[in-house]
Amino acid sequence: MKVIVQEQPFDPYRETRRYEEQHLPPGKHGAVVTFVGTMRDFNDGHEVSRMFLEYYPGMTERHIEAVCLEAMEKWDVMDVLVLHRHGELRVGEPIVLVAVWSAHRAHAFDACRYVINYLKERAPFWKCESTPEGMRWVEHNTADPGVNSEGLKRRSA
Amino acid sequence: MKVIVQEQPFDPYRETRRYEEQHLPPGKHGAVVTFVGTMRDFNDGHEVSRMFLEYYPGMTERHIEAVCLEAMEKWDVMDVLVLHRHGELRVGEPIVLVAVWSAHRAHAFDACRYVINYLKERAPFWKCESTPEGMRWVEHNTADPGVNSEGLKRRSA
């Protein structure tokens, strides 16, 4: 398991492949699920050009690690990699990567989703967006409505 | 949307990044979920050294495409990429990649899981494994317990 909060940009796909080559013996896992969150140019009705992501060094890593350990207890997971940016971000850049290796795809999906949802709920990060009206702190994250998200599209449509 | 069934090995992470660079405008999607299924050295109590994956050219692609279109109707998805091997496979090699781009992570997770589950249920592929006891056809896939799948028999009835 590895959790890194870093300022410099990263390529989530190169990092996933590199981590797998270094840490996962070939032929043991059958399923890998990755989640990549990227910076959009629009949020909550505002046009966004840049973003500053503040965090609490020490506490942030500790809480992401705790969430990963919970996921590894709840599901049959072989390894977890989490990378998260802080500092200045530009539109289109990856903010977070969660990669989960498992023998079984259901476990990989559930664990990956658990990690990103609880990371968003508990890890101390704060987004400050640069909009045409100036800098604004993002006040809340959107919650994952859960496995039954089929209704989302119908409601918003 | 792109669906490819190919004999040559592929790097799922390089292909995901390349597809994103070529097809997704930066700043519009906020979430990417990928599933990669890889070949294990063990299945159903048998040690496996190699695998041959047969398919039905034409029908296989058509049914994967249909599953992707269903996912794009059910959820708010911007794009889907599916790559699937056929022919000779070695331990540790990726068999299938499903990558889903969306503005919302719940939709990306649900759609990705839907595509891999229904691909496994409907797309005509057959695994023949090389074990110490000789070649054997894999008789059934394990179902994802998290999904209430309809079942082919009822669909065709």
Place this chain on the structure above:
Amino acid sequence: MNIKVRYFASMRDRMGRAEETVTVDREGITVEELWRRVAGGQEMPPNLLIAVNMEYTDASRQLKSGDEVAFFPPVTGG
């Protein structure tokens, strides 16, 4: 009329051939009747899957000239 019949995976092994063209003297033969002809009177295996022109269907489906019928075991991709 002519029907193209294809067998995949363990069904191909069992039939000893990958494909054949079957000539029948009347329209409207069902998949089940076709099966009895090609399989020498054997029962259909309970897990047998059937596609006609690359779409899943069932044994009662009636065939027309030029149809491509495929018989295969449960699929195991992904």
Place this chain on the structure above:
Amino acid sequence: MNIKVRYFASMRDRMGRAEETVTVDREGITVEELWRRVAGGQEMPPNLLIAVNMEYTDASRQLKSGDEVAFFPPVTGG
């Protein structure tokens, strides 16, 4: 005893400082009492989150010398 107090994001903007060390003359002061001292009597914002030594806690938590207390708004990472 000395308590290190840190403010993050919009709480830092509101307080006009990122951190400070507060000296109190008795053990067992609660987070809420500490808040009243640093915020000049203002009420706690309803969404305020509190961490002591990097673990989430609530306003009734009693403090000891050397504790690091952090006040911050709802988190928005990921």
